[in-house]
Amino acid sequence: MNIRESLIAIIVLSICVIWALADGAAAQQGIGSALRLMTPLLLACLAGLYSERAGVFDIGLEGKMLMAAFTAASVAYLTGSAWLGLAAGIAGSLSLSLIHGLASITFMGNQLISGVAINFLASGLTVLIGQNAFGLGGRTPSLTGAGRFQPITLPLADALRDVPVLGPIYSGLISGQTILVYVAFAMVPITWWVLFRTRFGLRLRAVGENPASVDTAGVSVTRLRYTAVAICGILCGIAGAYLATGLSAGFVKEMTAGRGFIALAALIFAKWRPWQALFATFLFGLLEAIANLYPNLDLGIVVVPSMFMNALPYILTVVILAGFVGRAIPPRAGGEPYVKER
């Protein structure tokens, strides 16, 4: 890994160090919040990574997360179990994945249009069903107790609390997150291993670069792509479930707020690689945390208005897409339906 490739990691880590040196307590609070805020982004980003590496572009990450957030919050409320909610979230997201697979793999349709349709479908259905079921204008009732994922205290967290440097990091940041945060972070090495160290991963990457070669080798392109789209659905499901049952206490209309698109930008920023995805999403998490902590950021000379702070992730997304951070080359067969015979 050369300097250029680890650039994102260096940037975000130096932001954290500077922040910690300037104001330790605020930094601990902010970085902790950034870790929670980046979790749905990271999961969605890795979801997009599987799909796009297999050659299926997915603009519908947003819609899948939204649908998952809704089904997860509804089931968690009705059953009182966050775990059943998680299962429902995955199911909700997978059902939209199936539509995307049908449109873009089986019927060789336009993947962008399919993704856009999925976003609208989720945006409409969640409110339609939610209003009908709960009558709260599209919200679900607030979740309490076992309906939400609770923070987990890791072993030795209390014992290490007073150790300098290590203590605040281990006890304050790493410990005390919900299980889905750990799942998201664990998915990074798992994804790396699956993609770059297994036969399945090799074929998955090949099908995104040159599907004809995979087909010639006697491996089904259709099946591989459906598998990738399904993995994408599962990860988006976890992301959505975390949004509704971990990060907040229930579903709110349009609660994904563009996170699916930000995850896509992070994916391009990360050049479709899992470790870079971790740091790219961390950067967005940090931005959101800073915007939440300092609604009107006072830079001495000018006070940055809150609207600007809230729009900052979107602006950064455009800047990243503009390629000011190096050229990103997508998987070659991305967005193209595979036609066996011409």
Add this chain to the structure above:
Amino acid sequence: MDKMPKWADVILTPLISLILAMGISALVILAIGESPWEALKTMVQGALGSSYGWGFTLYYATNFIFTGLAVMVAYHASLFNIGGEGQAAMGGLGVALVLLYLPLPHWGLALPAAMIGAAAFGAAWAFIPAILQAKRGSHIVITTIMFNFIAAATLNYVLVNLLRPVGSMDPATARFPASTNLPSLTDMAAAIGITWGRNTPANITFLVAVLACFLIWVLIWRTRLGYQIRALGRSEPGAVYAGISPVRITVIAMLISGGLAGLMAINNVMGEAERLVLNAVEGAGFIGIAVALMGRNHPLGILLAALLFGFLYQGGGELALWTSIPRELIVVIQALVILFTGALDNMVRMPLERLFLTMKRTSRGAVK
């Protein structure tokens, strides 16, 4: 070789897609415990049963014609502009600035001035995604979506901090001068002695929109620029070989597209609200995508599809008023229309093509 006659391609496939979308929407209504038949009756009654309903239907259709044309022009250059929402919002800002700060004594002067303002602001908002797509290859779908969010934040800032009249709590501009108010279709009907559509927002912009349909048809199919746009959309290497600059045409197509989306503000900001409020676009930019796809990216199709969505939008409002079905039903229908006409196109087309092929074969066999 054409696998099926043109009329089937132009009329039958969108019609079947629409029926499929409607069928699934009916199932959704059934699933939430309401009667689809009653819902349809409420919608038809509310949107088409009176001149009042028609007034609103035409008003909404006017919005969708502009945003549909915006999506269409970009689509012919094989660009997918999802930023109609933000471009229309910025167009509203253009209208507001023109009407608030230029002394315009009559609507006949104010209309062209406001149109220039609306189109300029809408086009400017499409320019950055366009130039980024053309020069840096940034994905226009994502950048235009981001620009929707940025437009919302910008308007929020401008309305709260800059344009809000002193002493007002409402994040909106002051009322535009009364001299700039557009004549409503009701006034125009009254002028020729017909009582029609009292208290509805439909206004002269509808006629502007119909004219825009014609002009865009001329532009795309009867001018050199239109040819260049379509050539680029069909094949970029082909266009380059013919001496067409992809960068130039991409930017021009997006500027026209953004300008059209911006023009929608003539209808909703100048014609209806007569001041600029927060979230004035109300999703019309997104409905434009469904309208363009449903209308097969042809102005005549877009006109019809916009009327259909105007009916759905007004009918959906009536549904929310009289039944427990929320407005979001229209978003679901919109999503299904996009899905069936845009992405699952082949699902409808393949069986149809097969059907026409077998029909051809059997009829040929009969002649022999």
